[in-house]
Amino acid sequence: MNKKIFSGVQPTGNLHLGNYLGAIKNFVQLQNDKRNQCIYCVVDLHSITVKQDANILKKNIRETTAAFIASGLDPEKSIIFNQSAVTAHAEGAWILGCVSRMGWLSRMTQFKEKAGKDKEKASVGLYVYPVLMAADILLYDATHVPVGEDQKQHLELTKDIAQKFNNDFSVPNFFPSPEPIFELTAPRIMSLRDGAKKMSKSDSSDMSRINIQDDSDLIALKIRKSKTDQEPIPEELIDLEKRPEANNLINIYASMSHSKVEDVLRNFSGKPFSYFKPLLADILISELEPISKKISELLKEPDVIDKILNEGALSAKKISGPIIKSTYDILGLNTILE
Ligand code: TYM
Numbered sequence: 437m438n439k440k441i442f443s444g445v446q447p448t449g450n451l452h453l454g455n456y457l458g459a460i461k462n463f464v465q466l467q468n469d470k471r472n473q474c475i476y477c478v479v480d481l482h483s484i485t486v487k488q489d490a491n492i493l494k495k496n497i498r499e500t501t502a503a504f505i506a507s508g509l510d511p512e513k514s515i516i517f518n519q520s521a522v523t524a525h526a527e528g529a530w531i532l533g534c535v536s537r538m539g540w541l542s543r544m545t546q547f548k549e550k551a552g553k554d555k556e557k558a559s560v561g562l563y564v565y566p567v568l569m570a571a572d573i574l575l576y577d578a579t580h581v582p583v584g585e586d587q588k589q590h591l592e593l594t595k596d597i598a599q600k601f602n603n604d605f606s607v608p609n610f611f612p613s614p615e616p617i618f619e620l621t622a623p624r625i626m627s628l629r630d631g632a633k634k635m636s637k638s639d640s641s642d643m644s645r646i647n648i649q650d651d652s653d654l655i656a657l658k659i660r661k662s663k664t665d666q667e668p669i670p671e672e673l674i675d676l677e678k679r680p681e682a683n684n685l686i687n688i689y690a691s692m693s694h695s696k697v698e699d700v701l702r703n704f705s706g707k708p709f710s711y712f713k714p715l716l717a718d719i720l721i722s723e724l725e726p727i728s729k730k731i732s733e734l735l736k737e738p739d740v741i742d743k744i745l746n747e748g749a750l751s752a753k754k755i756s757g758p759i760i761k762s763t764y765d766i767l768g769l770n771t772i773l774e
Contacts, residue, residue, distance in 0.1 A: 439472045442578035442614075444479035444519065444569070447496035448488075451503050453646040453720070454625035454635035457691050458584030462619050464508035466582060474514040475576055475752060476504060478745075481519045481526065481568060485561040486550075498741045499731065503648055505744070506730035515755075517748030519572065524756040528571030529564070531763055535601050536567050540593055546586065570594040574601075574611045575756040581614050585623035586634060591616045605766050622691035628662035631680025649728045652721045659685075659717040664709040671705040673697060682709070685716060692719045 443463060445455060467474045478500045483493065497518050504516055519525050541547070544566055551558035569590050573581055574597070581591060591614065598611035627633040627644040635645045643658055650658070663681045670676060676683040676697075686704075689712075690697045704712055734741060764770070 439466070439469075439580045440576060440578050441466050441472050441474040441580050441582065441617075442477070442573050442576045443475075443582050444477040444482070444572055445500055445504075446483045447478050447480055447493065447500040447518075448483050448637055449492070449496045449499065450637055450645075451500065451648045452625075452635055452637060453648070453688065453724075454584060456507065456648055456724075457622045457625055457688070458586075458619055459582060460504065460507045460509075461691075462582040462617060463504070463514070466580075466617070467509060467514045475578070475755070476509060476514055476516050477572060477752075478504075478516075478518040479569075479572065482565060485559055485565050497745075498735060498738055501741050501745060502731045502734040503727070505734060505741075506727045507648075511744045511748060515748050515751045516744055517752045518745050521745065521749035522752045522756055524575050524753070524760040525568065525571055527760055528575045528756075528763065529568040531767065532571050532574070532597050532601065533564055533567045535604060536564075536570075536593075536597050537600075540596060541566065543589075544593070545589060566590045566593050567597070570597045573614050574598055575759050576752075577612055577755075577759065578614050579612055580617050582617040582619075584625075585618055588616060588618075607766055610762070610766065619691065621697060622687045625688060626680060626684040628658055628681075628684075630663065631682075631684050646720060646724070648724060649731060650724070651728070652725055655721050655724065656714070656717040659713050659720065662713070664713075668706050668708050669701065669704040669712060671701060673701065676701075685709070685712070689716050689719065692716075692723060 443459060445451070445459060463474065463476055466472050478497050480493065480497050501516060505511070509516060541563060547563055547565065550562060570593065573594050583591065595613045598613055602608055602610050625635045627635050627639060629641055629644040633639070639645060643661060646655055646658055662685065664685065665679055665682060667679065667682070669682070669686070676686060686697055686700050690700045693700070
């Protein structure tokens with residue numbers, strides 16, 4: 437079946453191994469199946485739900501685009517653009533916001549985590565963030581959305597919003613129900629310092645994550661210092677269950693080497709982590725180092741990056757423009773398509 441793929445990454449600087457393994461690597465794999473139509477978006481409107489410095493945001497939009505390309509996304513094969521360049525996203529978010537229910541949004545765990553204790557001080561944008569995400573997906577009739585497991589609840593909400601719109605306005609199947617695609621081995625990469633927390637840009641400790649642009653020495657150091665326990669690598673999967681840090685490192689290795697966790701355990705069972713960690717560092721460095729170099733090269737030519745984004749935005753408008761127009765028609769809002 438042909439899949440219509442849409443996904444997005446926030447340009448908040450420092451993409452990390454979680455973004456790479458949980459999302460971007462999957463983007464590339466899906467792109468390389470010619471039957472798929474792939475659209476990948478630098479979701480800059482999402483990033484302004486928390487205050488950003490304008491110059492840094494501009495730099496981060498280019499940097500995230502460069503990371504997409506350096507990781508293997510090809511503007512000839514995929515549409516690559518930034519969200520704010522296509523106004524349909526903001527329009528769609530308003531319309532879908534009128535369909536979404538407060539109760540649905542109040543249940544979103546990511547909002548609760550990000551807003552912290554003082555919810556009253558969080559931006560309204562942060563609260564309605566998942567509605568903008570639903571607009572991103574639905575405006576392209578996306579059928580599949582490659583994301584990390586942390587976005588599962590937002591995807592379920594997107595389905596609810598699509599279904600409510602279709603029901604409320606008696607337009608069955610107008611918006612398709614999109615399915616998430618999670619990476620098989622590492623849908624949730626955890627912090628290197630605490631196996632109960634996900635690897636995240638917002639963790640105050642840089643030692644908790646591998647950034648795509650960390651140099652080899654730093655990657656080796658972070659893996660060497662990563663938290664584990666005294667036990668050697670077990671033989672059976674079940675023995676990893678109560679060892680979150682060990683489990684995380686084994687999962688990262690399996691995902692990077694395209695192997696099954698069972699096979700990694702078979703190869704390393706009985707070995708201490710002091711033996712395993714340098715091998716894990718090597719595999720990370722050999723994949724991330726060329727990507728990091730390519731990002732630095734691409735960033736020397738910002739015009740080239742901007743051209744890719746501009747062309748991507750034009751292609752994106754061709755798809756989302758008619759869909760937002762139909763949405764207006766369905767609602768009785770008559771518009772003239774530019
Ligand atoms: P963002 O920018 O936080 O993260 C980008 C992608 O990386 C995945 N990810 C992880 N995967 C595994 N382990 C981790 N520790 C980890 N951390 C992050 C995220 O799941 C995501 O796939 N709301 C989204 C961006 C977005 C979007 C969309 C995604 C906006 N519109 C439409 C899909 C479709 C987000 O904040 O991702």
